[in-house]
Amino acid sequence: MARVLDVAEYTRGVLAGDRAVLARAITLVESQRSDHRELAQRLLVDLLPRAGGAVRVGITGVPGVGKSTFIDQLGTQLTTAGHRVAVLAVDPSSTRTGGSILGDKTRMARLAVDPAAFVRPSPTSGTLGGVARATRETIVLMEAAGYDVVLVETVGVGQSEVTVAEMVDSFLFLTLARTGDQLQGIKKGVLELADVIAVNKADGDHEREARAAARELSGALRMLYGPDAAWTPPVLTCSGLTGAGLDTVWQQLERHRRQQVETGELERRRGRQQVEWTWAMVRDQLLDRLAADPAVREIVDDVEREVREGRSTPTLAAGRILRAFGAEPPRGG
Numbered sequence: 001m002a003r004v005l006d007v008a009e010y011t012r013g014v015l016a017g018d019r020a021v022l023a024r025a026i027t028l029v030e031s032q033r034s035d036h037r038e039l040a041q042r043l044l045v046d047l048l049p050r051a052g053g054a055v056r057v058g059i060t061g062v063p064g065v066g067k068s069t070f071i072d073q074l075g076t077q078l079t080t081a082g083h084r085v086a087v088l089a090v091d092p093s094s095t096r097t098g099g100s101i102l103g104d105k106t107r108m109a110r111l112a113v114d115p116a117a118f119v120r121p122s123p124t125s126g127t128l129g130g131v132a133r134a135t136r137e138t139i140v141l142m143e144a145a146g147y148d149v150v151l152v153e154t155v156g157v158g159q160s161e162v163t164v165a166e167m168v169d170s171f172l173f174l175t176l177a178r179t180g181d182q183l184q185g186i187k188k189g190v191l192e193l194a195d196v197i198a199v200n201k202a203d204g205d206h207e208r209e210a211r212a213a214a215r216e217l218s219g220a221l222r223m224l225y226g227p228d229a230a231w232t233p234p235v236l237t238c239s240g241l242t243g244a245g246l247d248t249v250w251q252q253l254e255r256h257r258r259q260q261v262e263t264g265e266l267e268r269r270r271g272r273q274q275v276e277w278t279w280a281m282v283r284d285q286l287l288d289r290l291a292a293d294p295a296v297r298e299i300v301d302d303v304e305r306e307v308r309e310g311r312s313t314p315t316l317a318a319g320r321i322l323r324a325f326g327a328e329p330p331r332g333g
């Protein structure tokens with residue numbers, strides 16, 4: 001194990017774009033240890049004035065839709081154009097299995113060896129809240145290190161998409177050619193988060209099918225959003241494999257961001273995200289402390305049994321837990 005760095009050494013290394021220091025700084029923000037957390041917070045305060053400059057894009061889609069192929073290709077096009085690209089991942093399943101699939105370097109063969117790119121797998125410890133915190137803080141590190149594009153990948157399941165949407169400027173939804181009834185299969189909640197939609201694998205025999213699906217989805221979205229919407233997500237076709245259409249996808253993401261800059265929405269969005277993040281941390285830390293509280297632990301099995309067996313109401317049970325924790329019970333509790 002290398003010598004422990006102090007805050008000034010971390011700060012200097014990150015600002016200089018030193019990859020080894022950057023990797024260690026990310027490990028530091030991912031750590032749950034309280035002395036690491038304290039050091040990480042001091043580092044982040046130092047770096048905050050140099051952060052915020054990147055284009056932050058979330059990318060989602062079901063497993064197999066082609067996310068890693070797409071990101072490898074798009075990221076390479078961007079570094080060729082002179083950008084520095086960071087790829088992060090939010091994979092809540094990694095916290096259960098201890099193995100992270102998303103953002104795995106082997107899935108992005110070219111970017112993994114590209115000196116202008118930095119690929120980081122999903123943190124593997126903690127809850128979704130913990131993974132989200134580490135990822136948000138890693139965005140600060142990457143921006144301070146001079147990465148001007150941050151891509152945050154997530155799987156198309158459940159809460160993780162909402163979490164990622166809360167840390168990026170624009171959200172890209174990758175899907176496959178579906179028409180008619182199959183369209184119903186796309187979760188409405190995901191469509192509402194999407195700023196740009198791309199029907200992927202539009203190559204070879206699938207190209208026509210993909211274009212038809214994109215037209216249909218585009219029509220459905222115009223109905224969903226209505227004529228007065230400030231932004232209706234454009235639906236494009238692309239192929240991560242051949243690279244076709246990726247420039248258009250990127251142009252639309254840039255257009256979305258430009259519109260937000262011009263209307264002041266980007267500043268408001270980022271402000272809202274910071275406030276929301278603050279409250280998420282309050283919730284997480286309060287719940288962690290409550291769950292670890294000896295007086296709470298002593299009664300919790302008992303309280304849960306009472307509620308399960310219908311001998312107490314959830315309101316009364318919550319009151320008992322909060323009282324044990326030393327907090328006021330809710331009204332009626």
Ligand code: GDP
Nearest residue numbers: 062063064065066067068069201203239240241
């Ligand atoms: P992920 O699970 O969303 O990251 O998907 P992958 O990028 O690992 O791709 C899943 C499979 O689809 C792999 O076998 C890829 O080779 C294939 N694939 C990915 N992108 C494309 C594409 O644009 N066109 C075609 N035809 N196949 C693709």
